[in-house]
Amino acid sequence: MLLQTQSTAIRPLTTAHLAQTMTLLGLTSVELYQKIETELASNPALELAPERRCPHCRRILTDSNPCPVCTQPSNSNIDEPIVYVSSREDFLPTQYSTAISENPEEGLTPDIEDLPTYVLRQIAPDLNPDDHFIAAHVLTSLDDDGLLRTPLAEIARYHHVPVCRIEDVIYLIKHSDPLGVGSQSPQEALLVQLEVLAEQKPIPPHTAEAIEEGMDLLSRRQYGELGHKLHIPLARVKDIANFISENLNPYPGRAHWGDIRQGSSPTQDVYYHPDIIISSQTETDTSPLTIEVISPLAGRLRINPLFREALHDAPEEKAEQWQGDLDRAALLVKCLQQRNNTLVRLMQRLAVIQRSFILEGDSEIAPITRASLAEKLGVHESTVSRAVSGKAVQLPSGRMVPLSKFFDRSLHIRTALMDIIARETKPLTDTQIAKILDKQGYPVARRTVAKYRAMEGILPAYLRSKNKPNFR
DNA sequence: CTATGGCACGGATT
DNA sequence: AATCCGTGCCATAG
Numbered sequence: 001m002l003l004q005t006q007s008t009a010i011r012p013l014t015t016a017h018l019a020q021t022m023t024l025l026g027l028t029s030v031e032l033y034q035k036i037e038t039e040l041a042s043n044p045a046l047e048l049a050p051e052r053r054c055p056h057c058r059r060i061l062t063d064s065n066p067c068p069v070c071t072q073p074s075n076s077n078i079d080e081p082i083v084y085v086s087s088r089e090d091f092l093p094t095q096y097s098t099a100i101s102e103n104p105e106e107g108l109t110p111d112i113e114d115l116p117t118y119v120l121r122q123i124a125p126d127l128n129p130d131d132h133f134i135a136a137h138v139l140t141s142l143d144d145d146g147l148l149r150t151p152l153a154e155i156a157r158y159h160h161v162p163v164c165r166i167e168d169v170i171y172l173i174k175h176s177d178p179l180g181v182g183s184q185s186p187q188e189a190l191l192v193q194l195e196v197l198a199e200q201k202p203i204p205p206h207t208a209e210a211i212e213e214g215m216d217l218l219s220r221r222q223y224g225e226l227g228h229k230l231h232i233p234l235a236r237v238k239d240i241a242n243f244i245s246e247n248l249n250p251y252p253g254r255a256h257w258g259d260i261r262q263g264s265s266p267t268q269d270v271y272y273h274p275d276i277i278i279s280s281q282t283e284t285d286t287s288p289l290t291i292e293v294i295s296p297l298a299g300r301l302r303i304n305p306l307f308r309e310a311l312h313d314a315p316e317e318k319a320e321q322w323q324g325d326l327d328r329a330a331l332l333v334k335c336l337q338q339r340n341n342t343l344v345r346l347m348q349r350l351a352v353i354q355r356s357f358i359l360e361g362d363s364e365i366a367p368i369t370r371a372s373l374a375e376k377l378g379v380h381e382s383t384v385s386r387a388v389s390g391k392a393v394q395l396p397s398g399r400m401v402p403l404s405k406f407f408d409r410s411l412h413i414r415t416a417l418m419d420i421i422a423r424e425t426k427p428l429t430d431t432q433i434a435k436i437l438d439k440q441g442y443p444v445a446r447r448t449v450a451k452y453r454a455m456e457g458i459l460p461a462y463l464r465s466k467n468k469p470n471f472r
Numbered sequence: 473c474t475a476t477g478g479c480a481c482g483g484a485t486t
Numbered sequence: 487a488a489t490c491c492g493t494g495c496c497a498t499a500g
Binding site for chain 3: 474477478480483486
Binding site: 225369370371381382384385389407409429430431446447450454460461462 | 474475476477478484485486
């Protein structure tokens with residue numbers, strides 16, 4: 001099974017080749033899509049071949065081979081997941097925004113869809129009809145928290161409009177009902193809320209400063225240091241912190257937030273467009289996983305044969321430039337292949353190692369490092385790092401997780417910890433939990449238990465009295 | 473006195 | 487080389 005890919009594999013021969021492969025490897029599917037789009041527009045040597053689909057399952061085919069899913073061997077082995085490159089343009093922003101704006105009633109799931117339409121309805125009267133599609137794009141890009149993690153420049157580039165126009169639209173969005181939706185950070189959301197709230201009730205002095213300059217201190221509850229930074233007494237800082245947690249909401253997409261949630265980044269449920277989709281064919285334990293490595297336009301991007309011919313009788317003054325275009329095009333195509341090849345091999349191994357994690361969930365994760373995987377694959381560890389960073393995986397359960405989660409060394413202990421707390425009858429102290437974990441084969445220091453608890457947003461024992469609903 | 477959070481150090485990972 | 491993570495120590499709150 002290593003035959004096909006091996007023969008077409010390209011070794012980096014030139015530094016340019018190497019550099020470009022590295023860059024491409026680090027891109028997510030959306031970024032790659034944009035990259036290809038611009039290349040396509042600027043390089044006449046490139047063209048898009050017509051789309052080919054599998055006659056059986058209607059999948060877009062990415063190479064000359066028959067459909068990798070339909071032709072899957074019947075004697076498939078658990079240890080040989082079916083990995084292939086898939087071109088899924090339907091997952092990318094274009095289709096998203098048009099689908100939503102044309103058909104606002106149908107979304108992916110009600111939870112995600114409700115917020116965009118709700119907001120859209122509010123701002124519609126003030127919205128220039130021409131900006132409708134921008135609003136749709138922005139709103140559908142919001143994450144669980146109601147924040148916009150996509151850079152504005154990216155959206156602007158996508159629609160070929162100036163950034164300021166995007167900003168105008170976002171201003172409207174931010175000032176509609178879940179106040180602060182569409183902000184790019186919790187910090188920004190807080191400031192919007194503060195601004196509006198200031199018209200209704202008194203605000204403790206220095207609140208805005210605290211948010212602007214000491215957001216990280218605030219979320220880590222290092223009030224002493226914050227007070228020092230702002231030159232105000234500790235008591236005032238605590239007033240500010242109280243005010244914020246009672247009146248403001250850094251995650252406008254969530255209905256409520258309590259003191260339960262602390263730390264700024266433990267729950268980064270950012271919404272991604274997937275870069276990799278894992279599905280299991282059936283529910284049986286023996287079926288292999290099917291893995292799609294998303295590579296937009298894969299198999300369709302090619303060198304325009306007409307351009308190649310035209311090069312023969314090119315006018316003198318153009319010959320050099322055309323040759324350059326051709327070389328660049330060829331390089332891009334090769335590097336793309338190599339990127340995909342690397343990702344396929346990586347996922348192949350990863351799926352075997354983390355099979356139970358993928359199917360069963362967090363508690364089954366194997367604590368591996370990028371370095372160990374790099375060694376098994378025979379590539380440099382930085383290659384693995386690049387390939388992993390920023391990518392999102394859609395699991396068979398439909399859950400979207402960052403690929404880096406596959407390398408989380410403490411996750412299995414954290415789930416064990418959560419399990420203990422979930423089934424405790426009376427609140428256990430950190431020391432007791434550490435002891436239990438030790439018995440279960442996880443030797444952890446008491447201090448570490450506390451950190452894990454904080455990561456999961458679980459309150460300390462003395463505040464955890466009887467309330468079972470320790471959601472998340 | 474006990475339980476926890478903050479800070480900082482050292483070793484592992486990226 | 488830069489960052490992340492587990493820990494020990496100390497201060498603080500109850």
